[in-house]
Amino acid sequence: GIQVEQSPPDLILQEGANSTLRCNFSDSVNNLQWFHQNPWGQLINLFYIPSGTKQNGRLSATTVATERYSLLYISSSQTTDSGVYFCAVESGFQKLVFGTGTRLLVSP
Amino acid sequence: DAMVIQNPRYQVTQFGKPVTLSCSQTLNHNVMYWYQQKSSQAPKLLFHYYDKDFNNEADTPDNFQSRRPNTSFCFLDIRSPGLGDAAMYLCATSGPLVDRVDTQYFGPGTRLTVL
Numbered sequence: 440g441i442q443v444e445q446s447p448p449d450l451i452l453q454e455g456a457n458s459t460l461r462c463n464f465s466d467s468v469n470n471l472q473w474f475h476q477n478p479w480g481q482l483i484n485l486f487y488i489p490s491g492t493k494q495n496g497r498l499s500a501t502t503v504a505t506e507r508y509s510l511l512y513i514s515s516s517q518t519t520d521s522g523v524y525f526c527a528v529e530s531g532f533q534k535l536v537f538g539t540g541t542r543l544l545v546s547p
Numbered sequence: 548d549a550m551v552i553q554n555p556r557y558q559v560t561q562f563g564k565p566v567t568l569s570c571s572q573t574l575n576h577n578v579m580y581w582y583q584q585k586s587s588q589a590p591k592l593l594f595h596y597y598d599k600d601f602n603n604e605a606d607t608p609d610n611f612q613s614r615r616p617n618t619s620f621c622f623l624d625i626r627s628p629g630l631g632d633a634a635m636y637l638c639a640t641s642g643p644l645v646d647r648v649d650t651q652y653f654g655p656g657t658r659l660t661v662l
Contacts, residue, residue, distance in 0.1 A: 469647040469648075470648055472651060482590070482637065482639075532597070533578050534648065536592070537591075540589055
């Protein structure tokens with residue numbers, strides 16, 4: 440099956456710093472989604488981005504499907520950005536497989 | 548304005564005692580999913596429904612069953628919980644794209660403890 444690797448696995452930032460999270464996948468995909476899991480376990484969909492670039496406030500994402508990677512940019516990070524960031528790619532009929540995750544801690 | 552609701556949020560059961568987790572949605576999505584997430588791991592798909600069609604993952608243990616009586620509700624039954632089944636159980640929905648997975652929306656999860 441498709442493999443989805445994320446880097447870095449852990450990231451510690453000072454509030455206000457910028458960061459880039461990476462998602463590599465082993466096969467071509469029809470769709471890719473980014474999620475944020477807060478410290479209480481709630482998963483929130485950030486982007487639905489099979490290709491191209493999207494922006495939502497301080498967050499933006501770029502997927503280069505032909506090169507099998509996606510990037511999530513966080514600018515001016517805040518403590519509320521802490522948690523785990525997952526990318527997930529389509530793998531089979533109506534199914535996603537999740538990446539390994541990046542655990543982010545933003546300190547004040 | 549809750550869209551995907553899971554009950555209970557915390558469930559404690561005894562080893563071998565059946566347990567049922569519930570999920571409901573107000574989005575009228577046709578696809579519903581159950582994931583298992585263990586500590587420091589990614590969510591792992593157990594099964595999903597496309598409308599009434601049930602799709603089981605090959606590596607989902609027989610101990611896990613699911614029911615979807617109508618569009619809004621979906622249940623996860625664990626027939627004989629073992630200590631290894633302690634985890635967060637996440638319900639998600641998506642729809643209505645047919646040719647690809649649509650945006651997935653997750654409930655808050657049920658954290659299951661097995662004593």
